[in-house]
Amino acid sequence: MANVIIDLRSHRAWNPAHLTAPLIEWPTDLPLVEFGSVTAPLSADSTVVRGTPVITPGGLHPVRGGIRRRTRKYQGPVFQVHESGNALRPGDLLIPPNPDQPVILVSEAHLGALVSSSFLAVRPVSVDPLWLWAILNCQTGRTVRGLHSIAIQGQGPDHSQAEQFPIPVHDDTWGSPLRSELETIERSTRGDEEEAVETWWRTVDLQLETEWRIVLATPNPAVLQDGEPLEAICSEIVRGRPAGHLSSMDLPGGIPVADIRVLGGGTARRWVSPEGNPIVANEGDVLVAAVGTRAHARAAAGVCAVDKNVYALRLIDADQGPGLARYLNGQAGYARRQILLSGVTVPALKKTDLSRFPVPGSALTDSRPEVDTRPLAIQLERLLWS
Missing domain, CATH: 3.90.220 (Adenine-n6-DNA-methyltransferase TaqI; Chain A, domain 2)
Known part of the structure; x- marks a missing residue:
């Protein structure tokens, strides 16, 4: 301003x-x-x-x-x-x-x-x-x-x-x-486009369905069975929590806080003292947004504190982190995440739904370099004027 x-x-x-x-x-x-x-x-x-x-x-x-x-x-x-x-x-x-x-x-x-x-x-x-x-x-x-x-x-x-x-x-x-x-x-910027599905219908016996929200969210609920659930490839899935001793300046011995802005490609704006007892993610963990409709995910590049609106996925095989983050940020991962969101005012992803999130085996072995997840405006601003 x-x-x-x-x-x-x-x-x-x-x-x-x-x-x-x-x-x-x-x-x-x-x-x-x-x-x-x-x-x-x-x-x-x-x-x-x-x-x-x-x-x-x-x-x-x-x-x-x-x-x-x-x-x-x-x-x-x-x-x-x-x-x-x-x-x-x-x-x-x-x-x-x-x-x-x-x-x-x-x-x-x-x-x-x-x-x-x-x-x-x-x-x-x-x-x-x-x-x-x-x-x-x-x-x-x-x-x-x-x-x-x-x-x-x-x-x-x-x-x-x-x-x-x-x-x-x-x-x-x-x-x-x-x-x-x-x-x-x-x-x-030329990613795969979502198919513009305006309306759809299917015949369902709701007496046999345990989750009406899934039935109402997609014409093809079977996509949630296509792949291995995240809980099978993670040793732990944990959500961040509020921590004390937060600072807007880098503290001596402080830990940068990974919030949704950081997941979207921004830089850390807050640091926390270890005495604040934060949830800590290590290099190789994958950070996933817990709220909002954007499918932000990022493989942690180093030690960071996990914000309350972020999940930390501790993978059994840390080498799968970049491929998993790329899949979650991609079109297929985005579409599946939308199905599992709950809430109207502030859409959120429950831990139980994240645990069963299906990931194809091919996504975990994707060895391409991780794409730049920073917003387009930030990428161009820094490239043009740096």
Whole structure:
């Protein structure tokens, strides 16, 4: 949060985006260029009726970036992705109205896709699309987008045209190593999409069912039998607890607290003294979020205290930790976790449900390097300006 006192008598227009613009300082010496001078807006070229899969802002993944799911409920004007021409094509950008949602870089993987006209679709004219995608998705870029979107609510989709962003004058001002890393991050946002299941039905004799919540949560309860339960591969599953002697600064001999923010890729913000008797996780343990709908999981890189909203899984074979964390963060693990959640106001995962969480054997032997679980905005902010 930032506060500023402005004498409005010296301004002809009281546009909040313009009044608060001096508060935003880009952490770079690159020249600032108006967004509208390096992009050209695109117009929707088709319409659809309900039943057609369409990419909408609500179907984006707010943390990882990319497209989570498509909807079949949308009807109205759309963009269709073509290989070339004046219509939406690879290399163009889709900017959602909400700055907390990620900007999408259209690629060959989207050919033929239909996109809601709720997006501001633009074509980079004299700037590398990958650079512009990164600038708009980093934390500072989202802040700038947020200021302007507040100022123009209800005034149409062309609100970003006057905003200023740092743009390299020549392509050689940013080297190939940086571009390569940006390409890797952008590719990581293209995860498997969830199937857009709007409605389903099945015939069930509820007198024979012991868990109605499972029957009502999925058309295929059998997926909960596909794999080995977590309790079979863990020596212990324990939930963290509140601990005394917490500090917002690193204490001498203190232990960093692993909370849900840390599981999502952030850094520790609290430390606890060993005298506070915390639940402690060691390297090789897997940490899993106990509350919320996001499937955050992470293999502990070292000794840490376990927050009350986090489970610690002590594996019998610690080498299986990275593969298990990757599976729990992936699409299949996310879908199964949603089935087992309980609670309405604050969805939570009970210890008994986590214990029976099924994990395929192939996931435990996955030897790929662990993916970066930090939010997209944080990854880009640190890469661009470090």
